[in-house]
Amino acid sequence: MRILKNNLFVSLFLLVSSRLVSGDDYIVGTPKPKAPSSPQVREYNFDVKKVTLAPDGFSRRIWTVNGQFPGPPIVAFKNDQVKVKVTNNLGDQETSIHWHGIKQVGTPWYDGSVGVTGCAIPNGKSLTYDFKTPDPGTYWWHSHYIAQYVDGIAGSFIVHDPADPYLSLYDEEFTVLLTDYHHDEVSTNLGILQLPFDAGFREPSPDNGLINGRNNYNCTKAPAGSKCTANAGYAKFKFQRGKRYRLRLINTSAQALIFFSIDNHDLNIIETDGFDIKFQQAHRVPVHAGQRVSVVVIANQAADNFWMRGEIDVQCYFQPPVNLDPKFNAIVHYEGAKENVDPTTKPWTDALEHCIDLNPNTLKPLNPELIPSPVGTSLSLFLDVHPDEQKRVRFFINNSSFVHDENNPIINKVYNNYNLSAINPNQNLYTFNKLGEVIQVVIQRDHPFHLHGHNFWVLGVGQNETYQQGVSTLNTVTAIKRDTAVVPSAGWLVIRFVADNPGVWMFHCHIEWHFQLGMSVQFLEIPDKLKTLSQPPEARSLCP
Numbered sequence: 252m253r254i255l256k257n258n259l260f261v262s263l264f265l266l267v268s269s270r271l272v273s274g275d276d277y278i279v280g281t282p283k284p285k286a287p288s289s290p291q292v293r294e295y296n297f298d299v300k301k302v303t304l305a306p307d308g309f310s311r312r313i314w315t316v317n318g319q320f321p322g323p324p325i326v327a328f329k330n331d332q333v334k335v336k337v338t339n340n341l342g343d344q345e346t347s348i349h350w351h352g353i354k355q356v357g358t359p360w361y362d363g364s365v366g367v368t369g370c371a372i373p374n375g376k377s378l379t380y381d382f383k384t385p386d387p388g389t390y391w392w393h394s395h396y397i398a399q400y401v402d403g404i405a406g407s408f409i410v411h412d413p414a415d416p417y418l419s420l421y422d423e424e425f426t427v428l429l430t431d432y433h434h435d436e437v438s439t440n441l442g443i444l445q446l447p448f449d450a451g452f453r454e455p456s457p458d459n460g461l462i463n464g465r466n467n468y469n470c471t472k473a474p475a476g477s478k479c480t481a482n483a484g485y486a487k488f489k490f491q492r493g494k495r496y497r498l499r500l501i502n503t504s505a506q507a508l509i510f511f512s513i514d515n516h517d518l519n520i521i522e523t524d525g526f527d528i529k530f531q532q533a534h535r536v537p538v539h540a541g542q543r544v545s546v547v548v549i550a551n552q553a554a555d556n557f558w559m560r561g562e563i564d565v566q567c568y569f570q571p572p573v574n575l576d577p578k579f580n581a582i583v584h585y586e587g588a589k590e591n592v593d594p595t596t597k598p599w600t601d602a603l604e605h606c607i608d609l610n611p612n613t614l615k616p617l618n619p620e621l622i623p624s625p626v627g628t629s630l631s632l633f634l635d636v637h638p639d640e641q642k643r644v645r646f647f648i649n650n651s652s653f654v655h656d657e658n659n660p661i662i663n664k665v666y667n668n669y670n671l672s673a674i675n676p677n678q679n680l681y682t683f684n685k686l687g688e689v690i691q692v693v694i695q696r697d698h699p700f701h702l703h704g705h706n707f708w709v710l711g712v713g714q715n716e717t718y719q720q721g722v723s724t725l726n727t728v729t730a731i732k733r734d735t736a737v738v739p740s741a742g743w744l745v746i747r748f749v750a751d752n753p754g755v756w757m758f759h760c761h762i763e764w765h766f767q768l769g770m771s772v773q774f775l776e777i778p779d780k781l782k783t784l785s786q787p788p789e790a791r792s793l794c795p
């Protein structure tokens with residue numbers, strides 16, 4: 252009864268307050284949430300359906316969860332249990348949700364990677380994902396079924412830590428979703444990828460960039476016959492002078508590396524993909540597809556309006572995007588500043604290198620860990636792209652292009668005692684049998700790589716050199732951790748992790764187009780232990 256009353260009060264309040272601000276809604280900081288005294292079960296219902304929306308003024312069908320774009324945020328505390336009942340109401344397509352960065356220890360079948368940890372949810376059916384959140388940090392969720400997240404199925408996933416070592420350094424927090432944005436549906440864009448290589452390979456061009464699902468769009472660029480309204484509006488973040496804000500930046504792009512900044516404000520980096528970093532000051536921060544970075548921003552300016560900026564690094568495409576203004580905006584509005592005016596502030600001018608990450612060598616862990624050695628298994632992965640026999644472009648890892656075995660995922664093959672040595676080479680399967688073994692992976696040439704089921708130490712990167720030339724610079728003492736890291740073009744990346752999470756974990760390029768064209772491997776970790784975990788019948792029953 253009390254809950255009901257509160258809800259009524261809240262909705263009345265929202266109704267009244269939204270009238271007062273006449274649709275010009277500000278995003279206000281979230282106060283630090285009170286930690287529960289014991290772990291909680293957090294339940295969510297995700298109704299996956301298509302809805303027509305116009306986030307930047309251009310109307311299109313968007314694949315949504317509960318009709319929302321961006322999707323509903325998931326918020327939990329360390330050690331909570333999260334249960335998300337996902338119901339597929341798309342009508343004509345399967346779906347599956349991946350919880351990017353959540354390690355799924357003991358629940359590999361809820362990782363959502365179709366053809367690897369399970370099958371997709373057929374239309375009209377549901378699956379309740381049910382897993383723990385032992386690791387605090389900034390994460391996100393997205394569809395892991397045929398580039399579907401590019402049509403809209405993505406949102407934030409925050410795991411709070413009651414003992415967050417940085418809690419005293421900020422007063423409130425914001426989630427800032429950065430994304431490239433396409434007006435064409437994924438099915439059209441996948442068609443572009445299928446053009447013969449002779450036509451000159453290009454990735455689909457984004458039409459815009461969005462911050463928290465908003466930005467303006469120049470409708471004169473929209474094709475004839477489309478529905479487009481100018482000045483759709485920016486996301487507006489409300490600051491109070493003197494307060495300190497943690498901004499959780501999440502890049503949910505199909506492809507883009509995005510440079511983030513706020514005019515006149517320093518960014519203090521404190522987190523990379525759930526890992527605490529020693530305060531590192533910057534003006535502009537690169538965040539690649541799939542990555543998260545937390546920054547603390549101090550509202551130390553006079554009450555005014557400031558541009559928050561995203562910029563797509565157009566140099567990282569095979570061919571420069573057509574018709575794209577790579578710069579996109581939101582507004583930081585100080586309480587007391589003029590309402591409804593665009594800022595007149597100037598951008599930071601710091602030049603950043605193209606197509607590479609935050610330099611892992613200049614970032615230091617807040618709490619250095621003992622990085623395990625010696626290395627048990629050393630893998631070397633060479634990334635490449637070239638046409639196949641049909642003259643279609645494919646992306647290769649060690650000369651093999653990954654193909655999803657949608658209806659018979661590796662996890663099922665393990666449970667069925669399938670002879671894995673007879674597996675199709677296009678499964679790009681690497682098996683680690685020894686629990687606790689230290690795995691080191693050297694990846695060569697150009698692409699942001701994401702590992703499921705783990706985060707990893709970033710021991711080193713090198714640009715315009717071979718791994719052999721750079722190997723002596725590996726940092727095995729104070730390396731930071733991430734779950735998504737960029738392999739520089741004409742360069743290398745070395746990561747290390749411990750095989751301690753029985754399951755099957757994809758390791759793939761987070762540029763969705765490259766992933767769809769085969770740029771993935773899968774790591775089968777401790778199959779003997781995996782077999783002792785019991786796969787829930789409802790997860791298994793999704794497979795035909």
Ligand code: C2O
Pocket residue numbers: 349351364393395541701703757759761
């Ligand atoms: Cu964010 Cu395999 O994905």
Ligand code: CU
Pocket residue numbers: 697698699760761762765766770
């Ligand atoms: Cu790639």
